[in-house]
Amino acid sequence: xxxxxxxxxxxxxxxxxxxxxxxxxxxxxxxxxxxxxxxxxxxxxxxxxxxxxxxxxxxxxxxxxxxxxxxxxxxxxxxxxxxxxxxxxxxxxxxxxxxxxxxxxxxxxxxxxxxxxxxxxxxxxxxxxxxxxxxxxxxxxxxxxxxxxxxxxxxxxxxxxxxxxxxxxxxxxxxxxxxxxxxxxxxxxxxxxxxxxxxxxxxxxxxxxxxxxxxxxxxxxxxxxxxxxxxxxxxxxxxxxxxxxxxxxxxxxxxxxxxxxxxxxxxxxxxxxxxxxxxxxxxxxxxxxxxxxxxxxxxxxxxxxxxxxxxxxxxxxxxxxxxxxxxxxxxxxxxxxxxxxxxxxxxxxxxxxxxxxxxxxxxxxxxxxxxxxxxxxxxxxxxxxxxxxxxxxxxxxxxxxxxxxxxxxxxxxxxxxxxxxxxxxxxxxxxxxxxxxxxxxxxxxxxxxxxxxxxxxxxxxxxxxxxxxxxxxxxxxxxxxxxxxxxxxxxxxxxxxxxxxxxxxxxxxxxxxxxxxxxxxxx
Numbered sequence: 117x118x119x120x121x122x123x124x125x126x127x128x129x130x131x132x133x134x135x136x137x138x139x140x141x142x143x144x145x146x147x148x149x150x151x152x153x154x155x156x157x158x159x160x161x162x163x164x165x166x167x168x169x170x171x172x173x174x175x176x177x178x179x180x181x182x183x184x185x186x187x188x189x190x191x192x193x194x195x196x197x198x199x200x201x202x203x204x205x206x207x208x209x210x211x212x213x214x215x216x217x218x219x220x221x222x223x224x225x226x227x228x229x230x231x232x233x234x235x236x237x238x239x240x241x242x243x244x245x246x247x248x249x250x251x252x253x254x255x256x257x258x259x260x261x262x263x264x265x266x267x268x269x270x271x272x273x274x275x276x277x278x279x280x281x282x283x284x285x286x287x288x289x290x291x292x293x294x295x296x297x298x299x300x301x302x303x304x305x306x307x308x309x310x311x312x313x314x315x316x317x318x319x320x321x322x323x324x325x326x327x328x329x330x331x332x333x334x335x336x337x338x339x340x341x342x343x344x345x346x347x348x349x350x351x352x353x354x355x356x357x358x359x360x361x362x363x364x365x366x367x368x369x370x371x372x373x374x375x376x377x378x379x380x381x382x383x384x385x386x387x388x389x390x391x392x393x394x395x396x397x398x399x400x401x402x403x404x405x406x407x408x409x410x411x412x413x414x415x416x417x418x419x420x421x422x423x424x425x426x427x428x429x430x431x432x433x434x435x436x437x438x439x440x441x442x443x444x445x446x447x448x449x450x451x452x453x454x455x456x457x458x459x460x461x462x463x464x465x466x467x468x469x470x471x472x473x474x475x476x477x478x479x480x481x482x483x484x485x486x487x488x489x490x491x492x493x494x495x496x497x498x499x500x501x502x503x504x505x506x507x508x509x510x511x512x513x514x515x516x517x518x519x520x521x522x523x524x525x526x527x528x529x530x531x532x533x534x535x536x537x538x539x540x541x542x543x544x545x546x547x548x549x550x551x552x553x554x555x556x557x558x559x560x561x562x563x564x565x566x567x568x569x570x571x572x573x574x575x576x577x578x579x580x581x582x583x584x585x586x587x588x589x590x591x592x593x594x595x596x597x598x599x600x601x602x603x604x605x606x607x608x609x610x611x612x613x614x615x616x617x618x619x620x621x622x623x624x625x626x627x628x629x630x631x632x633x634x635x636x637x638x639x
Contacts, residue, residue: 140306141322148302148326151225151295152285158229159284163236164277166381168265170241172374179378186386188621190234192567193614194574196293196595198389199227200610203598205392224300225288232284233385239280243273289327290478293576297598303327304478308577315484327476390614396607397421416604424608428593432612435573435589438512441505442572443565446513450520450564455553458528458536468525471518479515479577486511487581507582512572519571520564527560528553566620573616590616 166183173180190198247269255264270277292304301309303326311319398417425432453471457464490501500506531553540548554561576591583592590613597606 141303141318144301144303144306145322145326147221147300148289148304151221151228151300151302152288154222154225155228155232155288156281156284158226159232159236160277160281162229162381162384163233163280164240164270165377166233166237166385167240167244168262169374169377169381170237171244171265171269172261173378175245177375179375179382183378183382183385184238185621185625186382187234187238188624189614189618190231190386191238192570192617192621193231194576194591195227195231195287195291196297196576196591196598197574197610197613197617198231199294199297200594200598200606201389201393201614202227202230203392204396204607204610205389220298221300224294224298227294228284228288228291230385230389231287232280235283236277236280237381239276240270240273243276244269247272286327286476290476291577292478292480293595297595304480304577307478308480315481320481323478323481324476327478328473393607393610393614394421397604397611420604420608421611424612427605428590428609428612431588431590431593431609432616434587435591435613435616438505438508438579438589439569439573441509442513442516443568445509446516446520446568446572447561447565450517450568451524451557451561453517453521454524454528455549457525458531464525467521471521475515475518477514479575480581482514483511483578483581490582501582502584504584505587508579508584508587509572511578511582512575514578515575516568516572520568523564523567524557524560527557527564530560531556563624566624570617570620 170180170183193201244265251268251272252264255268259267289302290304292302292308295302295305296308303323307315307319307323311323394417395412397420398413398415453467457467486507487501490497490507535552535556573589574591576589576595579589580592580595583589590609594606594609594613597609
């Protein structure tokens with residue numbers, strides 16, 4: 117059979133189809149799905165046992181509080197920062213001798229998975245401790261604490277676990293900074309590399325629809341099917357539960373084992389990667405007589421960390437400004453949406469679905485869409501794009517508003533129906549908001565504001581296309597340093613950014629404890 121050229125089959129005037137175009141996107145979709153499964157698998161396999169060990173300890177145990185703080189810090193760390201920490205620890209330039217050399221999908225999945233461990237374990241502990249006391253008391257009569265957790269609590273809390281696992285998968289499919297660092301061509305990374313300057317319809321649709329189909333549809337279906345279990349898991353009573361003496365004895369015998377595993381999980385979650393950053397700041401390799409010798413000097417480490425604020429002062433200032441302006445922009449909008457959702461069930465359903473779909477759009481697509489809008493021939497847009505942070509605030513504000521909305525939506529749902537209905541009969545909307553809603557939402561507003569600061573400061577994929585000339589945040593600078601191979605500078609900047617995240621998470625926990633004590637004193 118005679119081979120006919122492809123161009124001869126195409127009518128005159130039409131572009132010749134590129135056979136590699138579909139193959140490239142098919143490969144990117146397959147890689148994205150594989151990365152999602154690997155990341156979610158690691159998060160579940162480590163996160164659920166972590167939650168089990170933590171649940172065996174007393175809620176006020178110091179290990180539980182330490183683990184909670186570590187998990188919140190890990191969850192608040194941007195993925196590019198977590199990638200820098202694990203690269204300094206066990207990557208191809210890390211100080212540990214490992215077989216994980218970076219540059220492959222498994223290593224990228226490990227970084228996403230360890231970030232997901234914090235989310236899955238926190239969601240599991242939260243859900244299993246908010247099960248109806250009646251169910252816990254009945255389970256304590258027939259099962260040991262371990263059996264009760266695996267056979268009763270875990271199935272009831274399964275919607276929360278699935279929701280957190282889907283969140284890990286969605287983040288793996290939409291975040292491109294870690295994938296681009298290791299040349300793992302996911303859908304988001306392929307769009308960023310090849311179509312960010314000149315996007316076409318196919319690239320936008322594929323980059324947007326893949327995470328929506330893979331992450332959004334299963335999430336909505338699962339929540340619809342498991343709606344009753346959500347209500348059971350939310351029936352929480354903080355009063356202590358009477359446990360039979362024999363159950364207490366069994367629980368006390370398992371406390372030491374659970375504590376040991378909790379310490380191990382805390383080490384793996386945050387201590388080990390932070391130790392890698394510290395070692396990397398003072399790590400040096402010298403060749404003496406043809407032999408490579410690696411050394412660590414505390415003096416060099418302390419000097420690099422101390423010089424980092426001065427060396428990256430401009431990046432730190434821009435990051436703080438971006439976080440503060442994001443709070444001022446995102447918090448009022450999120451609060452208005454949360455109040456509307458609390459007032460109307462239909463509006464709440466529409467906002468929830470639209471917010472979920474919007475959250476699933478990859479960061480590079482959001483950033484390039486905002487950048488294309490500010491390139492329109494409208495007076496003033498070009499000046500805003502080159503002389504202000506307005507485009508950047510809009511780009512990072514998409515996810516910041518959604519995160520703040522989720523927190524404030526939960527805070528509004530915490531207002532009981534009797535109080536809400538009684539408030540609707542008194543005064544105007546402004547009066548009710550100031551005298552009734554605002555005092556009850558203090559904790560939620562504080563947490564939402566700090567969450568917006570963390571999200572906006574670390575949203576590298578959405579911020580990079582819209583940053584004005586001469587402006588660099590700590591996240592985008594860290595992204596560049598990781599590509600250039602500046603090891604000690606990268607580690608010192610990562611330490612500075614980690615310190616900022618730790619301070620914000622510490623403020624959140626202190627605020628939470630202060631408001632809890634204030635509410636108890638009022639009671």
